[in-house]
Amino acid sequence: MNIKIIFSGLFLTVTLALNAQDVKDILQKTFDKCQSVQNGYFEMTRYMKFMSSKDTSKTTFIYNFKKLKNDTLFSSAFHYKQFLNGEYTSDVIYTGEDLITAYAGDSTATIMAKKLWAKDIRSFSQNYTYYPPLTNRRSGPLPHDSDFIDKNYSFRLIGEENLNKVPCYHIQVNKRPDNDDNEMMKTLRIEYHFWISQIDMIPVQFSTAYDIVEINDTMSQYEKYVLTRFEINTLKDSNILTLSSLPAFYKLKEYTPYKIQPTLPKDTIAPDWQLYSLTGEKISLAGLKGKLVLIDFFYSSCYPCMLALPCLQALHEKYKEKGLLVLGIDPYDKKEDGIDKFLAKRNVTYTVLLGDKDIAKQYRVSGYPTIYLVGKTGKIVFVDIGYGKDFDTVLEKVILDNL
Numbered sequence: 001m002n003i004k005i006i007f008s009g010l011f012l013t014v015t016l017a018l019n020a021q022d023v024k025d026i027l028q029k030t031f032d033k034c035q036s037v038q039n040g041y042f043e044m045t046r047y048m049k050f051m052s053s054k055d056t057s058k059t060t061f062i063y064n065f066k067k068l069k070n071d072t073l074f075s076s077a078f079h080y081k082q083f084l085n086g087e088y089t090s091d092v093i094y095t096g097e098d099l100i101t102a103y104a105g106d107s108t109a110t111i112m113a114k115k116l117w118a119k120d121i122r123s124f125s126q127n128y129t130y131y132p133p134l135t136n137r138r139s140g141p142l143p144h145d146s147d148f149i150d151k152n153y154s155f156r157l158i159g160e161e162n163l164n165k166v167p168c169y170h171i172q173v174n175k176r177p178d179n180d181d182n183e184m185m186k187t188l189r190i191e192y193h194f195w196i197s198q199i200d201m202i203p204v205q206f207s208t209a210y211d212i213v214e215i216n217d218t219m220s221q222y223e224k225y226v227l228t229r230f231e232i233n234t235l236k237d238s239n240i241l242t243l244s245s246l247p248a249f250y251k252l253k254e255y256t257p258y259k260i261q262p263t264l265p266k267d268t269i270a271p272d273w274q275l276y277s278l279t280g281e282k283i284s285l286a287g288l289k290g291k292l293v294l295i296d297f298f299y300s301s302c303y304p305c306m307l308a309l310p311c312l313q314a315l316h317e318k319y320k321e322k323g324l325l326v327l328g329i330d331p332y333d334k335k336e337d338g339i340d341k342f343l344a345k346r347n348v349t350y351t352v353l354l355g356d357k358d359i360a361k362q363y364r365v366s367g368y369p370t371i372y373l374v375g376k377t378g379k380i381v382f383v384d385i386g387y388g389k390d391f392d393t394v395l396e397k398v399i400l401d402n403l
Contacts, residue, residue, distance in 0.1 A: 052301035075137035
């Protein structure tokens with residue numbers, strides 16, 4: 001696909017003798033250029049591979065934006081359409097006053113007024129897609145100013161390349177990870193690549209990559225953003241950033257916050273289920289009566305869930321001969337995704353079941369991990385959400401009280 005670039009003015013081609021300092025100069029000029037962008041239109045493709053996934057997704061966007069000076073929620077007003085595998089899936093609009101999310105699958109659109117739901121909107125903000133060099137107030141992840149003297153950064157010119165017929169500088173930036181004392185997870189690599197147009201200093205493509213080690217498992221996350229067409233500072237019709245631009249077939253409704261149901265209370269009978277283990281064994285809760293059963297609702301990309309695994313494994317090893325049965329129920333991962341190897345690298349030897357989301361709903365799971373301890377008579381004797389301080393001590397005491 002050719003990149004078609006429409007310019008609102010004339011730009012000077014940059015020619016530099018590229019030494020280390022010049023690489024930083026290019027990045028600073030690029031940052032300054034992106035900072036000068038006040039509005040625009042672009043078409044973009046995003047490639048995304050999450051740490052817990054083997055596959056890379058491809059999503060395309062048609063995007064209009066206008067930067068906002070003092071908005072407390074977003075750097076820009078925006079309206080984008082999203083396409084997955086070429087199929088239109090959704091619209092998202094932020095007007096500066098309202099956030100509208102619309103899904104083509106059920107033709108519904110939800111409007112959230114900032115004056116009423118600012119806190120909720122902020123909590124959802126990471127769910128939306130941007131091209132941050134252009135749309136973000138800080139033009140991240142482009143380095144600038146003090147980053148160039150920060151010893152945690154290193155800069156390298158990969159070369160001059162043609163990206164879809166556009167001459168570009170290809171620059172690599174590495175940032176030294178700032179790891180804390182957490183023994184569970186260490187970041188090994190943070191690496192950015194920028195393809196910067198020599199014509200106008202706009203980054204027409206950038207990527208980010210992270211490598212981490214979690215216990216015995218090294219994982220990678222990668223994302224790449226590619227501009228396939230763009231116009232800057234040429235916004236002619238601000239109505240595209242208003243509610244009126246939403247396609248007419250959507251049924252608009254006011255936002256109502258999701259009400260989290262309380263977990264199942266103690267002394268109630270735990271709902272029965274039948275699930276298959278990673279080895280293909282069919283297990284039912286009813287068939288485990290007479291045992292103390294610890295049920296851990298978890299999934300692989302949940303970091304608190306991973307923090308809890310060593311504790312659960314230790315309890316399994318310590319009390320399995322005394323009547324405790326530890327079970328993990330994973331409502332999201334699939335065997336074909338390699339969840340068995342994932343858990344083996346984390347030394348998990350207790351039984352893990354691949355569940356459906358209906359069972360998590362029956363148990364009113366609203367956060368992960370959620371731990372239920374089911375007594376020998378089938379009644380719930382303990383429930384907790386998350387993994388935090390004193391989790392191990394508290395859980396072991398309840399186990400000892402009920403064995």
